Amino acid sequence: MTMIITRRQALQLLSGVLGVVAATPSLVLAASTPKTIEWADLSPTGEAVLLPPVVHSGPGTGQPQGEFMVVPELDAMLVRIPGFIIPLEFDELDVVEFILAPYKGACIHVPAPPPNQLVHVITDDPFPSAKLIRPVWVTGVLHTITSQTGLAATGYSMRASRIELYQRS
Amino acid sequence: MSLSTLVLKSLQARRLAVSLTMFAIASSLALIIVVETVREGARQNFLNTISSTDLILGARTGDVQLLLYSIFHLGNASNNITWKSYQDIAANDEIDWIVPVSLGDSHRGYRVVGTTPEFFQHYNYGQREQLTFSSGKQFAGLFDVVVGAAVAKDLAYEVGAKLIVAHGLESFVEHMEFPFQVSGVLNATGTPVDRSVFVSIEAIQAIHTNIAPLQNNTNDLSGEALFDGMDLTPQSVTAALIGVRSKLSIFNVQRQINKYPNEPLSAILPGVTLAELYQITAVVETALRIILWAVIVASLLGMSAMLVATLSARERELAIMRTIGASPWHIAALIMMEALLLATLSALCALVLANIVLSVSSPTLEDRYGFAVTHSRALASGSSILAFFMILAPLAGLVPVISAYRNSLAARLAFNN
Numbered sequence: 001m002t003m004i005i006t007r008r009q010a011l012q013l014l015s016g017v018l019g020v021v022a023a024t025p026s027l028v029l030a031a032s033t034p035k036t037i038e039w040a041d042l043s044p045t046g047e048a049v050l051l052p053p054v055v056h057s058g059p060g061t062g063q064p065q066g067e068f069m070v071v072p073e074l075d076a077m078l079v080r081i082p083g084f085i086i087p088l089e090f091d092e093l094d095v096v097e098f099i100l101a102p103y104k105g106a107c108i109h110v111p112a113p114p115p116n117q118l119v120h121v122i123t124d125d126p127f128p129s130a131k132l133i134r135p136v137w138v139t140g141v142l143h144t145i146t147s148q149t150g151l152a153a154t155g156y157s158m159r160a161s162r163i164e165l166y167q168r169s
Numbered sequence: 170m171s172l173s174t175l176v177l178k179s180l181q182a183r184r185l186a187v188s189l190t191m192f193a194i195a196s197s198l199a200l201i202i203v204v205e206t207v208r209e210g211a212r213q214n215f216l217n218t219i220s221s222t223d224l225i226l227g228a229r230t231g232d233v234q235l236l237l238y239s240i241f242h243l244g245n246a247s248n249n250i251t252w253k254s255y256q257d258i259a260a261n262d263e264i265d266w267i268v269p270v271s272l273g274d275s276h277r278g279y280r281v282v283g284t285t286p287e288f289f290q291h292y293n294y295g296q297r298e299q300l301t302f303s304s305g306k307q308f309a310g311l312f313d314v315v316v317g318a319a320v321a322k323d324l325a326y327e328v329g330a331k332l333i334v335a336h337g338l339e340s341f342v343e344h345m346e347f348p349f350q351v352s353g354v355l356n357a358t359g360t361p362v363d364r365s366v367f368v369s370i371e372a373i374q375a376i377h378t379n380i381a382p383l384q385n386n387t388n389d390l391s392g393e394a395l396f397d398g399m400d401l402t403p404q405s406v407t408a409a410l411i412g413v414r415s416k417l418s419i420f421n422v423q424r425q426i427n428k429y430p431n432e433p434l435s436a437i438l439p440g441v442t443l444a445e446l447y448q449i450t451a452v453v454e455t456a457l458r459i460i461l462w463a464v465i466v467a468s469l470l471g472m473s474a475m476l477v478a479t480l481s482a483r484e485r486e487l488a489i490m491r492t493i494g495a496s497p498w499h500i501a502a503l504i505m506m507e508a509l510l511l512a513t514l515s516a517l518c519a520l521v522l523a524n525i526v527l528s529v530s531s532p533t534l535e536d537r538y539g540f541a542v543t544h545s546r547a548l549a550s551g552s553s554i555l556a557f558f559m560i561l562a563p564l565a566g567l568v569p570v571i572s573a574y575r576n577s578l579a580a581r582l583a584f585n586n
Contacts, residue, residue, distance in 0.1 A: 087440035088223070088416065090216045091296055093209075098440075099416060112420035120416040129216060130451065132444045145415070155417040 034080040034139045039102040042116055042156060044069050070116050070144040070154060079158075080139045081119070082166050085132055094126030100138055100158070115155035120145075123160040135166035172499065176506045179486070183479065190475040191515045197468040198519035198558060201461045202551040203526050207534070208457060209550050210542050216447065218360045219439045221293035223419050224411040226250065226258060226267075226426060229433035236442040239270060239408035242280045242361050246272060249405035254432045258409070261425065263418045266291055269406040271373045274334050276366045279320050281334050283373030283403075289315070291410060294360045304328050305353030308369050311396060314349040315367040318357035326351050334368070334376060347376055357535070371401035411436070465558055469565035472515075476508060476569035480576060487573065497574050504573045508566030516555045523551055 084104040089097035100119040121138060140160035180187050219240050227235040228248035237243040249271075259267045268291050271283030282288075286307045289300050305328035308315055316326050326332070330351045349368065357363055375396050413422050419438060426436040480487075487500055495503075524547055531542050 086438065087444050088438070089220055089296070089440065090443070092213045093216060095440075095444075096296075099419065112424040115415070115417040115421075118417050118420070129444055129447055133448065145417070155415070 034078045036080045037074075039081070039083075039117055042071060042074070042119075044071050070146060070156060072144060072146075074142050074156070075144040077142050078140070079142050080137055081142075082135060082137050083119070084135055085127060087129070087132060090129065091126055093129050095123070095129055095132065096126050097122050098127075118155055120155070120157045121160050122158075123163060125160060125163050127163050131165065137164050137166055139163075172503060173506065176503060176510060179483075179503075180507065180510065186475065186479065187511065190472060191511060191518060194468045194472055194512070194515035195518035195522055197464050198515060198555065199522035199526065201464055201554055202519060202523035202547060204457070204461060205550040205554060206523070206527060206542055206547045208454065210534075212447070212450070212454070214359050216443055217295045218443070219293070220295060221291070221297050221412065222410045222439055223413045223416070224423055224426070224436045225439055226255075226409040226411055226434060226436050227407070229435050232435075232437045232442045233446055235408065235435060235437050236439060236446070238272070240361065240439070242272070242365065246407045249407050250409070250434060251405050251432060252403050254429065254434060255406055255409060257431070258411075258426055258429065258434070261422060263413055263415070263422050265412045265414045267412075268292070268410045269370055269403070270408045270410065271370050271403060271405075272407040274373065274376070276320075276332055276334050277324060279317075279364055279366050280361075281366045281368060281373075283368055283370040283406075285370055288367065288410075291412060292362065294358050294362070298358075300358065300362065301356045302353045303356045305351065308352050308367065308372075310350075310352070311369065311372055311375060311401075312347055312349045313352035313369070314372075315353040315355060316351055317355050317363040317365045317367075319363040320366055321351075321354045326354065328352065328354065332366075334366075347372075359535075370403050370406065374401045374403045375399075461554075465554070465561065468515075469512075469558070469561055472508065472511060472562075473565040473568045476504065476511075476566070477572055480504075480569055480573055484576065487576065501570045501574045504570045505563065505566045508569065509562060512559060512562035512565075516558060520548070520551055520555065523547060 081100065083100040083102055085095060086099040086101055087095045087097075088099065089095070098121050100121050101113060102117055103113075119138075119142070121140070123138075123140075127136070138158065138160050139162040140158045143157045143159075145155050145157055225235060225239050227239055228246060228250055230247050234244065234247070238246050255267075255269060258264070266287065268285055268288045269283075270288075272280060274281040274283075286309075289307050293299055302315075303318065303321075305315075314332065316324075320326065324332075328351050331348045332351065333348055349372070355362060378396075378399075378401075411422070413419055423436045423438070426434050490500065490503075491497075527542050527547050534542055
């Protein structure tokens, strides 16, 4: 049997071994392979606030309801997260700054997505505007923004190093 | 004599037919390069029309429509926003800056935009590029006006020039009473700003005031003095550009605006709406692309046909080469080299031709459509097309090569008889 392993597999293997050995596996992971996270992981309660109670009787408030704080452990962690691109800035034909959201469009009757369910991304890997309708995997170092001035300024930002089209695996 | 010099000499001997074919291929390739360059330029220009603005506020309407009338000055607003609503929205803590835009008047076919001096600071295009003045400065007085680069060029306006604003978009009803004076000229941006005339939002209010009663009270009819002490707070604005403090609160602010109880309002994210508009045009672009590829294939077929046609005329030449020792492979290589050389020369010729056409038409494109076509951009879109062409060229050479290979055998047989 030939022992051919790819670099990626080697890294996974390595991080797996180190993960067992090291006391803080997340730090080791941050240095090697990105940690794949879900939107629920961004919420301290572990619940993704994707579908708040729908009130179809007249306009609701614009403000998202409840407490929406960030998860401090995620700060400076290399993560990989799936989502939709909401473009903000273009460089020629590519998107260079966007908001990554867990879903696309939203029913007018529900509050806007809370800030801890959004990631403000500036990317080193510009994304072609022709592919904007597709969901993507975004890889990069996540940062938490904590603000004293208001809830709306609290959330996540990321410097993305890699964006690839989402494929269900 | 090496094979390559033989190819050159052979081509030289048939220079009329060869140069005509080359020119035919080169012109169709040049056409493709020009169309691609203009298309890319237009699209890029379009996506870079507005930058740094997080939200555009307007009366309740479609996203695309709001973007079109507020930024591109295409079509008209369905409704204005009352000044009261504007101020309510502006009071939102999450909003960093807000700039009102008042549309509806024109000056000799160019749109008049009523706004505040902050517009020149906050309206960004491209990659967060600010507007700059080529001469003069932003408006200070009530009847000061700032003109875009295309307006200044077309109407030969300089700082200090007087102009009159007309009501409506094309009109014979001019607000004759108030001549405006140019206080500044903006540099070209390749955006609708170039084709706009900017005045203060108070001036818009002033020119729509019924001044007949005022005129009776004073002898001084010259503009500003007339409105001294008068309240020129606008009653309504057409749209507003908004920057938020934190990008993450964009949706919050948008939702608050959409749910504003006193008036139906809407707010859009310009980036999202630009991308939506782009998706609509993408269908047309795909169609254009297919046509362009078809043109490439057609020109290659033309080259193939020309080579095959000359083969019969060169039967003797090839037969002689066979008798002096050239193998069928030599003949095949000869024809293939000829095809590749022809393709390369055509490609180079096309690049030169396309650049000439673009240089000639560039000022017109910039004037009429507001975007500059650079040679680097032409080279970029040209090189990918030409690379594709060069990959296909050997395939086009294959037909004459096979034909020559076979015919040379037939010729040999004929000589043996």
